[in-house]
């Protein structure tokens with residue numbers, strides 16, 4: 001059996017390269033989605049106006065997650081989607 005690559009196989013490998021590049025770009029964009037959401041909701045790691053912070057928000061999921069902001073967040077953080085916990 002020969003280890004030589006056929007012309008047809010070589011052409012198919014070369015034409016597949018841009019597709020693989022596009023797929024890896026899409027995966028990278030998906031992995032970066034959490035920072036986009038943080039940016040969109042203006043998440044910050046410090047309390048907001050009036051001392052509002054994630055630990056007092058109904059959307060906070062202890063110890064460090066949120067229902068709307070993807071990725072790890074701080075209990076002392078804040079974003080514009082803040083919704084006070086029911087008292």
Ligand code: SF4
Nearest residue numbers: 054057059060066079
């Ligand atoms: S919605 Fe905003 S303020 Fe509320 S827990 Fe999530 S990041 Fe914090």
